[in-house]
Amino acid sequence: MSVVTLTINGQDVSARDDATVLQAAREAGIHIPVLCYLEGLSAVGACRLCLVEVAGVNRLLPACTTRVQEGMEVHTDTPRLQTYRRHIIELLFAERNHVCAVCVANGNCELQSLAIEVGMDHVRYDYVFPSLGMDLTHERFGLDHNRCILCTRCVRACDEIEGAHTLDVLGRGAKARIVTDLNMPWGESPTCTSCGKCAMACPTGAIFKQGSTVAEMVHHPEKLAFLKTARERREWRV
Amino acid sequence: MNGEELLHVMAQEQERARRFRHHLHVCTGTACQALNSESIAQALEVAAKAQGKQGEVSVKCVGCPGLCSLGPLVEVHSFVNGDHERSLYQFVRPEDASEIISHLDGEPVERLVTPLDQPFFTRQLKIVLENCGEIDPERIEDYIARGGYQALMKVLTEMTPSEVIDEITRSGLRGRGGAGFPTGLKWATVAKADPRRYPTYVPPGIQSQKFVICNGDEGDPGAFMDRSVMEGDPHRVLEGMIIAGYAVGANQGYIYVRAEYPLAVKRLRTAIRQAQRAGLLGNNIAGTAFSFNIDIRLGAGAFVCGEETALIASIEGGRGLPRPRPPYPAEYGLWGCPTLINNVETLANIAPIINKGASWFASIGTAKSKGTKVFALTGQVKNTGLIEVPMGITLREIVFDIGGGIPNGHKFKAVQTGGPSGGCIPEQYLDTPVDYESLTALGSIMGSGGLIVMDDSTDMVEVARFFMDFCMEESCGKCIPCRAGTAQIHHILTKFQTGRATERDLKLLEELCDVVKHASLCGLGQSAPNPVLSTLRYFRHEYEAKLRRDGAGYGYANGAAKERVTHS
Amino acid sequence: MEKIKLATVWLGGCSGCHMSFLDLDEWLFDLAAAVEVVYSPIADLKHFPERVDVTLIEGAVANEEHLELVHTIRARSRLVVSFGDCAVTGNVTAMRNVIGNSAEAVLDRAYRELPTHNPRIPDEAGIVPPLLERVLPVHAVIPVDVFLPGCPPPAPRIRAVLQALIEGKTPEMIGREMLKFG
Numbered sequence A: 001m002s003v004v005t006l007t008i009n010g011q012d013v014s015a016r017d018d019a020t021v022l023q024a025a026r027e028a029g030i031h032i033p034v035l036c037y038l039e040g041l042s043a044v045g046a047c048r049l050c051l052v053e054v055a056g057v058n059r060l061l062p063a064c065t066t067r068v069q070e071g072m073e074v075h076t077d078t079p080r081l082q083t084y085r086r087h088i089i090e091l092l093f094a095e096r097n098h099v100c101a102v103c104v105a106n107g108n109c110e111l112q113s114l115a116i117e118v119g120m121d122h123v124r125y126d127y128v129f130p131s132l133g134m135d136l137t138h139e140r141f142g143l144d145h146n147r148c149i150l151c152t153r154c155v156r157a158c159d160e161i162e163g164a165h166t167l168d169v170l171g172r173g174a175k176a177r178i179v180t181d182l183n184m185p186w187g188e189s190p191t192c193t194s195c196g197k198c199a200m201a202c203p204t205g206a207i208f209k210q211g212s213t214v215a216e217m218v219h220h221p222e223k224l225a226f227l228k229t230a231r232e233r234r235e236w237r238v
Numbered sequence B: 001m002n003g004e005e006l007l008h009v010m011a012q013e014q015e016r017a018r019r020f021r022h023h024l025h026v027c028t029g030t031a032c033q034a035l036n037s038e039s040i041a042q043a044l045e046v047a048a049k050a051q052g053k054q055g056e057v058s059v060k061c062v063g064c065p066g067l068c069s070l071g072p073l074v075e076v077h078s079f080v081n082g083d084h085e086r087s088l089y090q091f092v093r094p095e096d097a098s099e100i101i102s103h104l105d106g107e108p109v110e111r112l113v114t115p116l117d118q119p120f121f122t123r124q125l126k127i128v129l130e131n132c133g134e135i136d137p138e139r140i141e142d143y144i145a146r147g148g149y150q151a152l153m154k155v156l157t158e159m160t161p162s163e164v165i166d167e168i169t170r171s172g173l174r175g176r177g178g179a180g181f182p183t184g185l186k187w188a189t190v191a192k193a194d195p196r197r198y199p200t201y202v203p204p205g206i207q208s209q210k211f212v213i214c215n216g217d218e219g220d221p222g223a224f225m226d227r228s229v230m231e232g233d234p235h236r237v238l239e240g241m242i243i244a245g246y247a248v249g250a251n252q253g254y255i256y257v258r259a260e261y262p263l264a265v266k267r268l269r270t271a272i273r274q275a276q277r278a279g280l281l282g283n284n285i286a287g288t289a290f291s292f293n294i295d296i297r298l299g300a301g302a303f304v305c306g307e308e309t310a311l312i313a314s315i316e317g318g319r320g321l322p323r324p325r326p327p328y329p330a331e332y333g334l335w336g337c338p339t340l341i342n343n344v345e346t347l348a349n350i351a352p353i354i355n356k357g358a359s360w361f362a363s364i365g366t367a368k369s370k371g372t373k374v375f376a377l378t379g380q381v382k383n384t385g386l387i388e389v390p391m392g393i394t395l396r397e398i399v400f401d402i403g404g405g406i407p408n409g410h411k412f413k414a415v416q417t418g419g420p421s422g423g424c425i426p427e428q429y430l431d432t433p434v435d436y437e438s439l440t441a442l443g444s445i446m447g448s449g450g451l452i453v454m455d456d457s458t459d460m461v462e463v464a465r466f467f468m469d470f471c472m473e474e475s476c477g478k479c480i481p482c483r484a485g486t487a488q489i490h491h492i493l494t495k496f497q498t499g500r501a502t503e504r505d506l507k508l509l510e511e512l513c514d515v516v517k518h519a520s521l522c523g524l525g526q527s528a529p530n531p532v533l534s535t536l537r538y539f540r541h542e543y544e545a546k547l548r549r550d551g552a553g554y555g556y557a558n559g560a561a562k563e564r565v566t567h568s
Numbered sequence C: 001m002e003k004i005k006l007a008t009v010w011l012g013g014c015s016g017c018h019m020s021f022l023d024l025d026e027w028l029f030d031l032a033a034a035v036e037v038v039y040s041p042i043a044d045l046k047h048f049p050e051r052v053d054v055t056l057i058e059g060a061v062a063n064e065e066h067l068e069l070v071h072t073i074r075a076r077s078r079l080v081v082s083f084g085d086c087a088v089t090g091n092v093t094a095m096r097n098v099i100g101n102s103a104e105a106v107l108d109r110a111y112r113e114l115p116t117h118n119p120r121i122p123d124e125a126g127i128v129p130p131l132l133e134r135v136l137p138v139h140a141v142i143p144v145d146v147f148l149p150g151c152p153p154p155a156p157r158i159r160a161v162l163q164a165l166i167e168g169k170t171p172e173m174i175g176r177e178m179l180k181f182g
């Protein structure tokens, strides 16, 4: 293991050579917006919000999956990146039915916060208004496809942390949906352990504890990273 | 089989061929087969027998010779008094068989013949397709008779892996799968890659630390270059893969073919079996220490599964989703191992390069694009079909000489290269030489070889919408710019086509294309806006002519909101 | 100095944004000193006047009356403010859009499918303005100058926007206090 130095937004930063740009930036207190990334889960580079510019590379690179390199010159907040991020957030709001006023996650939603961060005062795209359902068959949790942004954090939490792999994605493109097992009602799933890690991981109001009010809908995504580290370091004695 | 035995088979086959005075080649590629060409072959044999000529006539089912629009095709090679005479019959039906046979020693059948000296044939240069239409793809001996597996022998007995890589590098060959990445450089990277750098998860029973994958997914609508090679000359692909395996140090290869290509799959399977039986594939190839196996993997036909990382995920048994690169498959590929992934056409170029030398190959084409390229020529052009042309040929030559120009008195408007993610090139750039850099500079791409000609009746906004529809449907949905962006681009284009688009939509369209192009995860999203961007660049007036200019210049003037505002 | 002519309009919304406006309490006196309210649901005026300086539009565009009115508003106002989530996004008003792309489907659902007693679509002409096929945010119909989100926008946010407009400045819509939806 060795240490490399790079600059992020002109600031000198050092990091382990197996760190990602995102980890290096966080260590240095530099904020990069993320949505599909969640500490403790594998990084998939899907939402594209964390894209950064790297000098000498003609493509934009996702900070969450790109490893640091010696002498790398990274910019995380150029006007171009700001423009792209706002478009990405607008695309998400137009894609499904986000009615924050009547959403359980109102005030506790990463998408909503990102909209504020990127300065989205309105959505320039025509809203799609798809007809999507909810799955309320599970006794403890609910899945509202209207609020889902397909970040797959729930899928990875279920697979990588709980080991159940109850959740997955069905279909492609705009028709993609989160499904339980072989597309059966969640309440009938033989694999779901009702652990609730998906609800912890979900950045929006798509997966929620049934019956929780807006005030109770506080997410604890950091618990997943805690679980993972604790398990890896064997901090529990059984 | 070793080198000597190979030469023996070759001589035997050539001797066998000399016994016949007339060789009839019936195309049994997918297109002609659909027109029942196999029964033509049968009818020809029956007719030969009936006329007592079975001793001098050989009827052979071959791969596609290219001119699909005139199929079913039958080509006749006659060797009379030392002369080799050729004639080509078009639109042949089984009923024509006895007439064809009875004319063999005289003048060809006038009403069926199509000239062989037309530019469609004379302007082509065949390297990749040189055996297609000549050999019976289901007989390894036929391939060997035309020098097949000689390159493999040469490589295994006379060259070190690094010499092979040098040869390929010096030839200047670039990937034919779309991006045009230098093949030699890719091979060298895989050869150098340390299989222990990343954690691997190879399933038990597979004995290899590196892998070679042949990308035969060919998802571009209307493209059938790779299919024709796999159907018409499958051993060529195998030979390329085995050589690649030797060069990069892999012992296992996979051919990824879409399941919609049943004939290609069948012929590849037959070829693999034959090569194994001949000792040219499997353990200790040709008695050397080198072992290499090839298996076939079927794809379910998603366009995105042609993208290399998605393809690898699919072979591993996962969902066909791309992942960010780097690390590239050359270092971190199938089951975490260094993996060489090349297109069918790229691999079909390997044997000729080894046989004839890098400098021969490098002498064809332009400074940075060497060799030939196979195109599927379609659209509003007289001759459609499969063509192989030297790099550097102009688009005008392809459209007007080989393609025979625009039919029905129409004028040329644009040519689209690169499949659904390519761009439309207008008249004023027709003299551009076809190579990777020139096409990119024009806002298009070489792509894998789709070439669609459009005449002056074409609505360019509709063209853009058509291709966007494809990309939207094929987007895997993993990343937001592509999943939601292509749907919004398509929606805005639909507004243009239904008279609902405004200045604001035009501006948003341009901004969005920029986002999708630069923020998407994989090549599908990154190139999806090309048809829109290139039509905006060359045919902007067509977009502007469709803008709604009433009211405040905004979407829904009085009454207009009553129209359906759907995302159709 | 001539007073700023302010109009407020109530389209397809619940009037919550206007309630929040009234929550400005004693600041309303300061506001009254600076502006003249020329049109508002809380003042009984029949016609939208000419030459308005600032118009706050609450609610989404949901029927033909709204549609006609926003065009009039745009033609007669110097600055148009989308006031609240329904105006900015369609919000709850637009939730009917997922039922289908037609007004009939919505009426069917509301008057025929759901009622248990005497299901019937009211059909007397001229009473209720015909619904649009889809509910639209205001900026989908006319250009909008300022977006003031919130369901409803909190009073301090409304005040910050009006204050800036009175001072002839562009309101700075940045940060959670000014921008949060819902």
Ligand SMILES: Cc1cc2nc3c(=O)[nH]c(=O)nc-3n(C[C@H](O)[C@H](O)[C@H](O)COP(=O)(O)O)c2cc1C
Residues within 6 Å of the ligand: B174, B175, B176, B177, B178, B179, B180, B181, B183, B186, B215, B216, B217, B218, B219, B220, B303, B304, B305, B306, B307, B308, B309, B341, B342, B343, B344, B346, B347, B448, B522, B523, B524
């Ligand atoms: C959406 C997408 C589809 C692709 N489809 C194909 C394909 O059908 N066949 C192919 O050879 N390459 C395809 N490619 C390119 C491959 O990712 C890869 O670059 C190629 O197989 C490498 O081979 P080459 O170096 O020989 O060109 C595709 C790429 C993208 C982004």
Ligand code: SF4
Residues within 6 Å of the ligand: A097, A098, A099, A100, A101, A103, A104, A105, A106, A107, A109, A110, A111, A112, A147, A204, A205, A206, C182
């Ligand atoms: S999920 Fe978030 S952004 Fe979507 S409606 Fe709920 S609070 Fe709003």
Ligand code: SF4
Residues within 6 Å of the ligand: A147, A148, A149, A150, A151, A152, A153, A154, A155, A178, A201, A202, A203, A204, A206, A207
């Ligand atoms: S349900 Fe939540 S965590 Fe799962 S994909 Fe949708 S938004 Fe992401």
Ligand code: SF4
Residues within 6 Å of the ligand: B304, B322, B474, B475, B476, B477, B478, B479, B480, B482, B483, B520, B521, B522, B523, B524, B525, B526
């Ligand atoms: S660009 Fe499109 S196809 Fe590629 S990963 Fe993103 S959504 Fe999937």
Ligand code: FES
Residues within 6 Å of the ligand: A033, A034, A035, A036, A037, A044, A045, A046, A047, A048, A049, A050, A051, A062, A063, A064, A065
């Ligand atoms: S956080 Fe990196 S791509 Fe989503």
